[in-house]
Structures are given as structure tokens and as C-alpha cells.
Amino acid sequence: MAYERSESTGTGDGVDATALALKILVAGGFGVGKTTLVGAVSEIRPLRTEERLSRAGETVDDTDGVARKTTTTVAMDFGRITIRSGLSLYLFGTPGQDRFWFLWDELSQGALGAVVLADTRRLEDCFPAVDYFEHRKIPFLVAVNCFAGARNYGAHEVSRALDLDRGTPVVLCDARDRDSGKEVLIRLVEYAGRMHTARLLDSVG
Numbered sequence: 001m002a003y004e005r006s007e008s009t010g011t012g013d014g015v016d017a018t019a020l021a022l023k024i025l026v027a028g029g030f031g032v033g034k035t036t037l038v039g040a041v042s043e044i045r046p047l048r049t050e051e052r053l054s055r056a057g058e059t060v061d062d063t064d065g066v067a068r069k070t071t072t073t074v075a076m077d078f079g080r081i082t083i084r085s086g087l088s089l090y091l092f093g094t095p096g097q098d099r100f101w102f103l104w105d106e107l108s109q110g111a112l113g114a115v116v117l118a119d120t121r122r123l124e125d126c127f128p129a130v131d132y133f134e135h136r137k138i139p140f141l142v143a144v145n146c147f148a149g150a151r152n153y154g155a156h157e158v159s160r161a162l163d164l165d166r167g168t169p170v171v172l173c174d175a176r177d178r179d180s181g182k183e184v185l186i187r188l189v190e191y192a193g194r195m196h197t198a199r200l201l202d203s204v205g
Contacts, residue, residue, distance in 0.1 A: 028117035029125025030096035033175035042079025113192030
């Protein structure tokens with residue numbers, strides 16, 4: 001589990017003596033709301049690497065269900081959120097298209113865990129992200145982004161449709177809402193912490 005610690009300068013500016021920063025990935029299919037989630041929760045101006053969709057990309061990017069989308073992430077999104085005093089999360093949003101998956105290995109280095117965003121109108125689009133994190137044993141949860149007009153499904157239904165490993169959390173969220181996004185991240189940190197602790201105990205045993 002990767003983290004960074006920063007020591008206080010003792011200037012009385014309220015900085016914690018020891019601060020913990022955890023790396024979190026935000027993944028999922030094309031147009032599912034990754035950039036929106038990072039932007040909604042980040043307490044700093046998020047770094048974005050978006051480019052306008054081109055005519056050339058129309059042959060490889062499936063815009064069915066997201067016809068109004070005009071831009072796409074080509075490298076990553078980056079943001080930061082403080083969960084509580086002394087604990088911050090660095091958020092890295094991954095690109096959703098197949099042709100950018102070579103970046104995932106680099107972005108996943110040192111990550112505590114991942115949020116896999118899902119759209120029930122295009123649920124199959126999150127299968128690659130689910131497979132990626134399962135095979136690399138990176139703890140993740142599935143956050144169903146509840147789009148207006150989409151049919152509502154319960155967490156158990158989504159879990160069964162994705163054939164998730166038992167215990168993998170599924171939560172409902174609104175990627176546009178800061179409080180909703182923050183709750184997703186808290187759930188992930190709690191779950192990932194339990195998973196890493198269990199693996200450590202297994203290795204010691």
C-alpha cells in the first residue's frame with residue numbers, strides 16, 4: 001500500500017505533524033462520468049487531459065447512449081480530496097477507451113484501490129475495468145452512476161450481472177454531487193483497508 005508522509009514545519013499553520021496521502025484510481029467505460037466525479041470531489045482545480053472527439057474517433061469510440069459527449073480523456077484526470085485531518089486521497093481518473101489501456105499499468109502503480117464507475121445503460125462497458133482489478137488483486141468497488149432516465153437497479157442486481165467476487169461492494173451514486181462522490185471514496189478506503197489488512201495477516205500466518 002503506497003502512501004506519502006509530510007512533516008510539519010512547526011510554523012503553527014495547522015498542518016498535521018504526519019499526513020497520509022493515498023492513491024485512488026477512478027476507472028470505467030467511455031463516458032461513464034469519471035472526469036465528472038474527480039472534478040466534483042476535488043478540493044483543488046483538477047488536472048484534465050481532455051480532447052475533443054474527432055471524426056476519426058467515431059469509428060472506434062462507441063457513443064451509443066452518450067451522444068452528447070464531445071470530449072474524452074486521453075491520459076488521466078487528477079484531483080485531491082481531504083477525507084479527514086491527516087488523510088488525503090490523490091485521485092487518478094483513467095481513460096476509458098481500449099486504445100489508451102496501456103496507461104493503466106503505469107497509473108495503477110502504488111494504488112490503494114479503485115472505483116469502477118458503471119452506467120446501467122451500458123453495463124458491459126465496465127467489464128474490462130472489473131477484470132483488470134480482479135486479476136491484479138487491486139481492491140475495488142463498483143459505483144453505479146445514476147443517470148437521469150436510466151432504469152434503476154439495486155446493488156445486488158448489479159453485482160450479479162457483473163459476476164463480482166463475493167464481498168465486492170456495489171454502491172449507488174451521483175457523480176456530479178460532491179457528498180455522494182465523497183461517500184463512495186470513504187467506502188472504498190474502508191474496504192481496501194480491510195482487504196490489505198487481511199492479506200497481511202494471511203501472509204504472516
